[in-house]
Amino acid sequence: MSYEEDEYAFMPALGKALADPSERVRTLDGWRIERLGLIQGAGGDGAIYDPLGPEAGGFPMRPGGTPVYSIARESAPGSPVAVLVHPGDSVPVRTQDWGDRVATPSGVAVVHATPRRSWIEPGMGILKRAWATLHARAAEDGSWRLENLREMLERASVDPADWPVEPVEGDFANGWLMIPDEDGTGTVLGVLANPDGSNTTECLDAEGETVAILLLLE
Numbered sequence: 001m002s003y004e005e006d007e008y009a010f011m012p013a014l015g016k017a018l019a020d021p022s023e024r025v026r027t028l029d030g031w032r033i034e035r036l037g038l039i040q041g042a043g044g045d046g047a048i049y050d051p052l053g054p055e056a057g058g059f060p061m062r063p064g065g066t067p068v069y070s071i072a073r074e075s076a077p078g079s080p081v082a083v084l085v086h087p088g089d090s091v092p093v094r095t096q097d098w099g100d101r102v103a104t105p106s107g108v109a110v111v112h113a114t115p116r117r118s119w120i121e122p123g124m125g126i127l128k129r130a131w132a133t134l135h136a137r138a139a140e141d142g143s144w145r146l147e148n149l150r151e152m153l154e155r156a157s158v159d160p161a162d163w164p165v166e167p168v169e170g171d172f173a174n175g176w177l178m179i180p181d182e183d184g185t186g187t188v189l190g191v192l193a194n195p196d197g198s199n200t201t202e203c204l205d206a207e208g209e210t211v212a213i214l215l216l217l218e
Helices: 011-019 123-142 144-155
Strands: 024-030 031-039 045-050 057-062 068-072 083-086 100-102 108-112 176-180 187-192 197-206 210-214
Touching: 011 024, 011 031, 011 068, 031 176, 031 187, 057 100, 057 210, 083 108, 108 123, 123 144, 123 176, 123 187
Parallel strands: none
Antiparallel strands: 024 031, 031 068, 045 057, 045 108, 068 083, 083 210, 100 197, 108 187, 176 187, 197 210
């Protein structure tokens, strides 16, 4: 697959960053690659989904935790174009020629490895923090994301009336937030996504093995 003028144009820079993961943030070829931390949890598999959406993607967990990275243009570090979930040991060098659509109607995508007691519950903490962040941003850049989230919560019969509307400083500053899960034993990543939908695409190493999953946010 050619990466010159397509939605995977960041792949060469991403491969360089993963080959030398000693730095948390790398800026390469116009792309900003940031290591966000580890997805941890009691589940043997992780999930990528919108807690208010109808479908999910999955990935096998790496023992000890699965690294995740954000990819953004150097000129727009606060608006990631993708998140990489890297359960494999080797470096991804290319993507599959196809991906899977993942509905993200709330505009919030979540990555976690917490065994689900309900569809929404593992992402509830992220939704609450996003709710507060979007309240603060509504006065600055309009309220369409907030109103969209409000509508999706209503459709899911979730009442945010008692949720905080004052954000925690730094939340979603670069479009993402990682917090402990509800049990306090794992981690959950939340990312501001496109309400019109996102895509997941498998990434392959030099041997053609699937070693990572990309969540495309644009």
